[in-house]
Amino acid sequence: MNNLKTILVILVSVLGLTVVANSTAGQRVAMSYQVQQILSEVDRAVTAGRTNDALSMLAKHERTLYRAGAGAEAASLSCRAHFVASDYAAALAACDSALDKRSNHWSDFNNRGAAKMQLGDVSGAVSDFRKARQLEPGSALVRRNLGNAERALAQ
Numbered sequence: 489m490n491n492l493k494t495i496l497v498i499l500v501s502v503l504g505l506t507v508v509a510n511s512t513a514g515q516r517v518a519m520s521y522q523v524q525q526i527l528s529e530v531d532r533a534v535t536a537g538r539t540n541d542a543l544s545m546l547a548k549h550e551r552t553l554y555r556a557g558a559g560a561e562a563a564s565l566s567c568r569a570h571f572v573a574s575d576y577a578a579a580l581a582a583c584d585s586a587l588d589k590r591s592n593h594w595s596d597f598n599n600r601g602a603a604k605m606q607l608g609d610v611s612g613a614v615s616d617f618r619k620a621r622q623l624e625p626g627s628a629l630v631r632r633n634l635g636n637a638e639r640a641l642a643q
Contacts, residue, residue, distance in 0.1 A: 523556040530565050539573040560589035560596075567599050571606075579603040594624035598633060605637055613637045 526549045533542035546553070546562055546569070553562040563586035570579035583600035586593065601616030617634035624630060 520556065523553060523558050526553065527558060527561055527565065530562075530569075534565060534569045534572060537572060539569040542569040543573075560586050560593070563589060564593070564596055564599070567596070567603070571599060571603055574606075576603045576606040580607065592623055594620040594627065594630065597623065598627070598630050601633060601637065605633075605640070610637055610641045614641055 526545065530542045530545045533539070533545065543566065546566055550562065553559060563582050567579050567582035567586055570576070570582055580600060580603040583596055583603060586596040587600065590596070597616045597620035601613040601620065604610075604613040604616060614634065614637045617630060617637050620627070620630045621634055
């Protein structure tokens with residue numbers, strides 16, 4: 489009888505841990521969905537030109553996004569929002585932050601290059617556009633930006 493009781497206690501303990509593990513995994517899935525919803529909403533706001541709304545949402549959800557490992561995506565969206573708002577220095581800082589978190593993302597190099605162009609750092613822009621082209625050779629946007637920057641540098 490003692491062995492049966494011990495087996496039941498072990499079984500209940502194992503089941504309890506499994507339930508906790510599944511609950512934690514469920515929370516991660518829910519968090520991931522929540523994070524995706526936030527990022528999508530911010531992206532829509534930037535695309536619609538509602539940069540103040542986008543930046544406010546990023547600030548409001550900053551802790552959630554960074555805890556979920558979405559800091560690079562948040563910084564990249566912040567870069568885009570600042571660029572659309574013509575705040576190129578803030579866009580450059582946000583792109584730097586995104587690249588600190590994910591150093592090989594072509595769109596962050598492209599966006600940082602665009603910010604550098606607006607700030608008059610043409611050679612820095614060319615360098616960033618070349619890195620973006622290296623990472624995403626098929627992008628027409630990067631090709632166009634690189635061509636424009638190289639022509640500006642040649643003048």
